Amino acid sequence: MEEVNDPEVPVLSILDLGIVRDVKLEGNKATVIITPTYSGCPAMDAIRMSIRMVLLQQGYKTVDVQTVLSPAWTTDWMTEKGKNKLQAYGIAPPTPVQQVCHPGLFHREEAIACPRCLSHHTTLISEFGSTACKALYRCEDCKEPFDYFKCH
Amino acid sequence: MSHPISLINFTLHLADDALILGHRNSEWTGHGPILEQDIAISNIALDLIGQARNFYQYAARLIQESPQSEREGWMPFTAGGETTEDSLAYLRDGWDFKNCLLVEQANGDWARTLLRQFFFSAAQYYLYERLQYSKDTQLAAISEKAFKEVAYHLRWSSEWVIRLGDGTAESHARLEKALEELWKFTGELFVPAPYEQVLIREGIGVDFSLLQPKWEEKVREIFIEAQLSYPAERAGLSGGKEGRHTEQLGYILAEMQFLQRAYPGCEW
Numbered sequence: 438m439e440e441v442n443d444p445e446v447p448v449l450s451i452l453d454l455g456i457v458r459d460v461k462l463e464g465n466k467a468t469v470i471i472t473p474t475y476s477g478c479p480a481m482d483a484i485r486m487s488i489r490m491v492l493l494q495q496g497y498k499t500v501d502v503q504t505v506l507s508p509a510w511t512t513d514w515m516t517e518k519g520k521n522k523l524q525a526y527g528i529a530p531p532t533p534v535q536q537v538c539h540p541g542l543f544h545r546e547e548a549i550a551c552p553r554c555l556s557h558h559t560t561l562i563s564e565f566g567s568t569a570c571k572a573l574y575r576c577e578d579c580k581e582p583f584d585y586f587k588c589h
Numbered sequence: 590m591s592h593p594i595s596l597i598n599f600t601l602h603l604a605d606d607a608l609i610l611g612h613r614n615s616e617w618t619g620h621g622p623i624l625e626q627d628i629a630i631s632n633i634a635l636d637l638i639g640q641a642r643n644f645y646q647y648a649a650r651l652i653q654e655s656p657q658s659e660r661e662g663w664m665p666f667t668a669g670g671e672t673t674e675d676s677l678a679y680l681r682d683g684w685d686f687k688n689c690l691l692v693e694q695a696n697g698d699w700a701r702t703l704l705r706q707f708f709f710s711a712a713q714y715y716l717y718e719r720l721q722y723s724k725d726t727q728l729a730a731i732s733e734k735a736f737k738e739v740a741y742h743l744r745w746s747s748e749w750v751i752r753l754g755d756g757t758a759e760s761h762a763r764l765e766k767a768l769e770e771l772w773k774f775t776g777e778l779f780v781p782a783p784y785e786q787v788l789i790r791e792g793i794g795v796d797f798s799l800l801q802p803k804w805e806e807k808v809r810e811i812f813i814e815a816q817l818s819y820p821a822e823r824a825g826l827s828g829g830k831e832g833r834h835t836e837q838l839g840y841i842l843a844e845m846q847f848l849q850r851a852y853p854g855c856e857w
Contacts, residue, residue, distance in 0.1 A: 475639060476735055477636045564629065564745055
């Protein structure tokens with residue numbers, strides 16, 4: 438599963454992302470249970486296909502990929518390794534200790550650090566970024582616009 | 590399960606609401622007022638269409654599992670002998686769709702689109718908040734997942750209603766016009782259809798008398814910030830949940846279903 442990446446954030450494996458709930462191997466049959474990140478995430482179909490490809494290459498004859506919705510995926514399930522990879526890739530990871538996951542109107546999540554210069558002097562440009570799971574920020578110090586993998 | 594038909598109808602109603610509003614929002618893709626908001630409304634469209642897929646997949650499964658005698662009624666919506674999420678979305682007619690009238694209304698300007706989103710997201714938020722504890726475990730699971738997404742939609746649309754209402758004279762006037770046009774469709778959100786009444790009794794659906802006060806409180810709270818007055822009369826056009834729609838739905842279906850109807854079963 439380490440070989441299967443999120444096609445929209447290719448630096449993350451699906452294990453880093455925390456979407457693999459269970460893997461059952463019986464003889465030449467493999468069953469993988471995953472949780473979608475967002476209901477409409479178009480990457481899920483590609484991920485299902487990649488899981489199938491990897492397991493078929495490993496010699497499994499029957500591969501069953503099942504989706505479970507509950508308990509709902511949360512960014513808390515992302516691994517520390519995954520968060521470090523995101524940071525190095527230029528995407529601010531979900532903040533480790535989230536004070537407010539559902540802020541009130543016009544409130545913003547606190548202190549999103551710029552992945553380039555690590556400044557906390559950053560501004561939200563849009564709550565919805567290049568994919569459903571990200572928001573768009575700008576660093577006021579180094580002027581870098583960047584994606585933030587938002588708390589979910 | 591004692592009332593599979595009510596459960597199928599309710600699941601289709603939830604799916605249709607999400608699909609039709611998702612489709613309307615997607616009409617903004619490439620036409621948003623600024624790039625960031627174009628992306629935002631397209632993301633919301635994507636979330637809604639994803640929710641619709643989850644509900645349609647479940648409805649398709651319920652139809653497939655129901656006894657042959659009961660499946661007859663759903664046969665027009667099967668492709669190649671099988672009912673699927675796609676056959677339910679692309680092969681049903683206007684009178685089969687069970688979405689609320691609010692979601693099919695034309696986009697109009699940005700104010701109207703935003704106000705429509707705000708009214709709907711507020712209703713969806715309180716509905717999913719409770720539906721995640723439904724006795725039906727699949728509806729509960731879909732709602733649990735979607736609830737987190739809708740929280741973002743509600744916050745985003747609330748902020749825009751405030752921004753426009755408390756903005757310039759022009760933005761305020763446009764929002765007031767949108768309110769005048771859309772208010773009459775909001776009453777239906779809390780009028781239970783017969784299939785909803787059945788499910789409320791069974792602990793599968795959600796009692797609207799619990800949701801409506803929360804929705805009204807939220808709308809009042811945002812309207813105060815947005816300098817809008819809360820309409821005195823309770824508005825009441827309805828029928829969408831039972832397949833009686835405004836002329837708007839026909840235009841959406843004509844565009845959305847054309848390809849599957851002209852070239853049945855085509856894929857790309």
